[in-house]
Amino acid sequence: MTKPKTNLRAILRTLTRHRVEFIIVGGVAAVLQGAPLNTFDLDVVHRRESGNIDRLLKALQTLEARFRTPGAAKRRPERSHLSSVGHQLLMTRWGPLDLLGVIGAGRGYDELLHDAYEVRLGGSLALRVLGLPALIRDKQAVGRDKDKAALALLQRTLEEKQKSHA
Amino acid sequence: MAIKRRKKRPAPRADTKRDRTHSEDGVDLTLIRWMLSLTPAERLQVLQDNVNSILKLRDDKT
Numbered sequence: 001m002t003k004p005k006t007n008l009r010a011i012l013r014t015l016t017r018h019r020v021e022f023i024i025v026g027g028v029a030a031v032l033q034g035a036p037l038n039t040f041d042l043d044v045v046h047r048r049e050s051g052n053i054d055r056l057l058k059a060l061q062t063l064e065a066r067f068r069t070p071g072a073a074k075r076r077p078e079r080s081h082l083s084s085v086g087h088q089l090l091m092t093r094w095g096p097l098d099l100l101g102v103i104g105a106g107r108g109y110d111e112l113l114h115d116a117y118e119v120r121l122g123g124s125l126a127l128r129v130l131g132l133p134a135l136i137r138d139k140q141a142v143g144r145d146k147d148k149a150a151l152a153l154l155q156r157t158l159e160e161k162q163k164s165h166a
Numbered sequence: 167m168a169i170k171r172r173k174k175r176p177a178p179r180a181d182t183k184r185d186r187t188h189s190e191d192g193v194d195l196t197l198i199r200w201m202l203s204l205t206p207a208e209r210l211q212v213l214q215d216n217v218n219s220i221l222k223l224r225d226d227k228t
Contacts, residue, residue, distance in 0.1 A: 006214070006217050006218065006221065007214070008210060008213065008214055008217075009210060009214065028210070028213065031201075031209050031210065031212070031213045032206045032209055032210060033206075033209075034198060034201040034202040034204075034209065035198070035201065036194070036197035036198055036200070036201045038213065038216050038217070038220070039213070039217075040217055095217075119206045120206070120207075121206060121207045121210060122207045152189070152191045152192070152193050153193050153198075156189045156191075156193040156195060156198060157198050157201075157202075160195060160198045160199060160202060161202060164199075164202055
């Protein structure tokens with residue numbers, strides 16, 4: 001694979017075109033809701049249901065996805081990887097994509113769904129994004145240093161958002 | 167001789183909490199307000215442009 005040119009929208013469009021059910025979490029979810037932060041990868045929690053994994057595998061083929069972890073570099077993700085609760089760190093033709101089985105305190109797609117809402121990015125691109133309150137809760141639950149560093153920014157974004165709606 | 171202490175000029179204060187530029191924990195609220203004024207598509211574009219700029223800088227450096 002040649003050096004990928006990062007294109008978040010192209011990854012999202014490919015997943016959507018293949019009718020993959022997923023929820024955007026992490027930095028991109030925060031940015032879509034107004035948090036001024038930078039991130040280089042797209043984190044999504046996918047539904048670990050058989051039909052969805054079939055569609056996801058096809059989408060990953062289109063995206064030329066390979067593991068970017070040192071031990072597994074250049075290997076393609078397989079059904080068993082996508083069925084697990086683990087985190088699959090991939091490189092695609094459009095940049096890094098992390099497929100997460102669960103996040104925070106072990107919450108997967110079905111558990112996160114009621115905390116997610118739809119965001120339209122113009123045209124037919126409608127995406128499910130984990131809401132800021134749930135993003136904050138999950139970062140608090142994990143409590144890693146990098147999560148703590150982002151917490152203040154997310155909390156202030158939520159406050160400003162609530163003020164602007166008040 | 168007594169040294170005359172110069173009074174420190176007070177920092178300009180915002181009129182209301184809403185006008186503050188930074189939160190007590192140091193977060194730049196002006197950036198948040200600017201991002202909130204954009205549509206989600208525009209926010210994604212801001213992120214994409216930032217990523218591209220940083221990657222370009224990195225590539226130019228190597």
